[in-house]
Amino acid sequence: MNPLLPFLMAGDPSLEALPGLLSAAKALGLEAVELGLPHSDPIADGPVLQAAAHRAIQRGATPLRVLQSLAGITDSPDVVLFTYLNPLLQLGAAELKRLLAPTPVRALLVVDLPFGEEPAFEAELRAAGYPMVPLLAPTTTLDRARQLLAERPDPGEEAPFAQRFAYVVARLGVTGTGQGLDLKPVAARVADLLSLTSRPLAVGFGLSDPRSLTAVRRLGATPVIGSALVQELAKGLGLREALAARLVDDL
Amino acid sequence: MTLGFTLPDRFGSQALGGCYAPETLVQPLLDLEAAFRSALMDPAYMAELKAELRHFVGRPTPLTPAPRLAAQLGLKALFLKREDLTHTGAHKINNALAQALLARRMGKHEIIAETGAGQHGVATAAACARLGLSCTVYMGVTDMARQAPNVARMRLFGAKVEPVEAGQGTLKEAVNEALRAWAARCDRAHYILGSALGPHPFPTLVRTFQTVIGEEARAQILEQAGGLPEVVIACAGGGSNGLGLLVPFLGDRLQRIAVEAGGHGPDLGEHAARLDGGRMGVLHGCKTLLLQDDHGHTAETASISAGLDYPALGPELAALILDGKVEVRRASDEEALSGARLLCQAEGILPALESSHALALLPTLAAEGAATVLLGLSGRGDKDLSTYQSRSGL
Numbered sequence: 275m276n277p278l279l280p281f282l283m284a285g286d287p288s289l290e291a292l293p294g295l296l297s298a299a300k301a302l303g304l305e306a307v308e309l310g311l312p313h314s315d316p317i318a319d320g321p322v323l324q325a326a327a328h329r330a331i332q333r334g335a336t337p338l339r340v341l342q343s344l345a346g347i348t349d350s351p352d353v354v355l356f357t358y359l360n361p362l363l364q365l366g367a368a369e370l371k372r373l374l375a376p377t378p379v380r381a382l383l384v385v386d387l388p389f390g391e392e393p394a395f396e397a398e399l400r401a402a403g404y405p406m407v408p409l410l411a412p413t414t415t416l417d418r419a420r421q422l423l424a425e426r427p428d429p430g431e432e433a434p435f436a437q438r439f440a441y442v443v444a445r446l447g448v449t450g451t452g453q454g455l456d457l458k459p460v461a462a463r464v465a466d467l468l469s470l471t472s473r474p475l476a477v478g479f480g481l482s483d484p485r486s487l488t489a490v491r492r493l494g495a496t497p498v499i500g501s502a503l504v505q506e507l508a509k510g511l512g513l514r515e516a517l518a519a520r521l522v523d524d525l
Numbered sequence: 526m527t528l529g530f531t532l533p534d535r536f537g538s539q540a541l542g543g544c545y546a547p548e549t550l551v552q553p554l555l556d557l558e559a560a561f562r563s564a565l566m567d568p569a570y571m572a573e574l575k576a577e578l579r580h581f582v583g584r585p586t587p588l589t590p591a592p593r594l595a596a597q598l599g600l601k602a603l604f605l606k607r608e609d610l611t612h613t614g615a616h617k618i619n620n621a622l623a624q625a626l627l628a629r630r631m632g633k634h635e636i637i638a639e640t641g642a643g644q645h646g647v648a649t650a651a652a653c654a655r656l657g658l659s660c661t662v663y664m665g666v667t668d669m670a671r672q673a674p675n676v677a678r679m680r681l682f683g684a685k686v687e688p689v690e691a692g693q694g695t696l697k698e699a700v701n702e703a704l705r706a707w708a709a710r711c712d713r714a715h716y717i718l719g720s721a722l723g724p725h726p727f728p729t730l731v732r733t734f735q736t737v738i739g740e741e742a743r744a745q746i747l748e749q750a751g752g753l754p755e756v757v758i759a760c761a762g763g764g765s766n767g768l769g770l771l772v773p774f775l776g777d778r779l780q781r782i783a784v785e786a787g788g789h790g791p792d793l794g795e796h797a798a799r800l801d802g803g804r805m806g807v808l809h810g811c812k813t814l815l816l817q818d819d820h821g822h823t824a825e826t827a828s829i830s831a832g833l834d835y836p837a838l839g840p841e842l843a844a845l846i847l848d849g850k851v852e853v854r855r856a857s858d859e860e861a862l863s864g865a866r867l868l869c870q871a872e873g874i875l876p877a878l879e880s881s882h883a884l885a886l887l888p889t890l891a892a893e894g895a896a897t898v899l900l901g902l903s904g905r906g907d908k909d910l911s912t913y914q915s916r917s918g919l
């Protein structure tokens with residue numbers, strides 16, 4: 275099982291720091307990282323990632339420059355591009371595929387694109403090797419979860435984690451550092467979902483301490499660490515140090 | 526497979542609208558659509574709504590002839606649909622009250638709202654006080670400063686006003702924050718969106734609750750003028766008063782006009798005219814005409830009126846415009862101020878800055894040969910006194 279899915283905000287602390295962070299993630303043996311494409315209106319993000327996106331945009335981390343800075347990078351885990359829809363729509367599927375081709379991006383997590391809203395766009399990207407990660411929220415009924423997992427299907431066991439996993443949203447609300455996230459409902463949720471699917475699950479939103487990361491791993495899922503990590507990285511720490519600082523004691 | 530909505534969720538030949546919401550909000554939006562459909566078919570809900578609109582809101586609002594202003598401009602006749610005379614002073618209460626009743630019917634006793642000009646916030650706060658619901662309103666800090674009287678009103682009605690510091694501190698950021706708050710509390714809270722925008726079913730819900738404006742106005746003008754006007758005109762922020770007034774006239778042979786905020790210049794960032802420089806994009810859950818930069822980031826906007834200072838046009842109004850059923854014009858900050866002055870001096874009515882954008886077009890319409898004009902006076906200008914004072918040297 276992939277032990278951790280770290281979230282990085284592209285352009286924060288800087289685009290120049292990105293290759294080093296990706297390389298460090300690979301050295302830690304991680305199979306994938308989520309990379310946030312900074313957006314002007316991140317409606318699913320809490321204060322930490324909003325501020326990080328804002329800093330990144332101020333420093334010129336446009337979608338184009340982010341993707342160009344990923345071109346040619348091979349010393350990296352698979353990258354899951356975490357983004358809002360509008361910047362992708364403005365590029366268009368053809369240009370987006372062209373930009374993604376030389377990068378380690380293997381899947382897209384588009385926060386505000388429910389399945390079925392842009393069917394042609396999504397199908398074209400999937401066909402090119404960029405499937406959309408299914409998101410399962412606390413409000414997603416099991417019926418709807420079943421439907422979502424079928425609509426954004428598991429490409430099969432040979433496919434890498436980045437293209438197979440489903441993202442389980444641990445709590446209502448937005449991304450952020452959670453104080454005392456109640457893991458009981460998460461445990462019940464993961465158990466229900468594991469009865470529906472054999473694909474890997476990642477659990478994120480509000481995980482910010484070693485205890486909750488360990489608890490998620492015990493459930494058989496990969497914990498996502500986002501806001502807490504971005505806070506540490508913004509101080510200028512390397513990935514290993516940032517993770518060690520307060521987050522992960524057992525990598 | 527689609528999301529499973531029942532009502533049409535796309536508008537016009539370019540399929541604007543849709544439901545581009547984070548997964549957490551999809552089920553609440555499905556539930557909202559179901560509750561909305563069942564409420565519309567429930568005689569008890571409809572009767573209560575009708576009674577509240579009459580006794581609390583003060584509907585029907587008058588259709589006021591404005592003969593002195595008409596004569597001054599060279600129009601044969603001018604009629605004003607007086608949403609400024611509703612309780613709380615703008616059309617926003619029609620939707621806020623209907624949604625508050627809907628929330629209570631859904632068993633949701635917490636209300637979240639965003640506001641720009643503060644009129645939707647005040648209307649929602651008033652409806653919540655009346656129905657015994659708790660109310661939190663998100664408002665950008667820039668708007669809080671320029672619409673201070675409305676902040677005080679909301680607080681008097683017992684609402685919590687949450688300042689939003691991000692970005693320009695205007696309506697767009699307030700909607701961002703309200704959507705985030707709703708995602709965190711969607712198990713117990715209902716989000717009363719104030720304009721005909723956002724993810725499905727909001728645009729349809731808001732338009733449905735606002736068409737009372739045009740339905741009344743159409744019957745009133747037929748009775749008072751003995752026929753239809755040549756022009757029906759309203760201002761457009763997100764588009765709720767515009768759709769509310771114009772939709773009931775869609776089957777008629779007349780000119781339908783929506784007026785956007787021209788701000789203080791033609792460049793991106795200087796105005797909120799989505800038809801001039803807006804491109805198709807997705808913001809706040811719907812696909813529509815959007816002011817944005819080359820990277821798909823939302824552009825800054827500017828307008829003297831907080832209620833029109835928003836980068837996206839509601840999807841249904843955008844579709845009607847793109848499909849040629851509604852015409853779009855713009856009025857600058859200065860023109861809006863002149864429009865307000867015209868009405869104040871000729872008729873003794875103080876319009877909201879938003880509505881003044883529609884008034885600003887009257888001289889042009891007269892010059893184009895319009896005879897009879899019906900204008901949506903969406904709100905009153907008390908909230909804008911300080912702007913009028915500082916900008917008109919009163």
Ligand SMILES: Cc1ncc(COP(=O)(O)O)c(C=O)c1O
Nearest residue numbers: 762763764765766832879903904
């Ligand atoms: C008086 C008034 N008119 C118009 C508007 C613009 O909104 P909409 O286009 O939804 O009617 C507002 C919004 O705050 C308002 O307060």
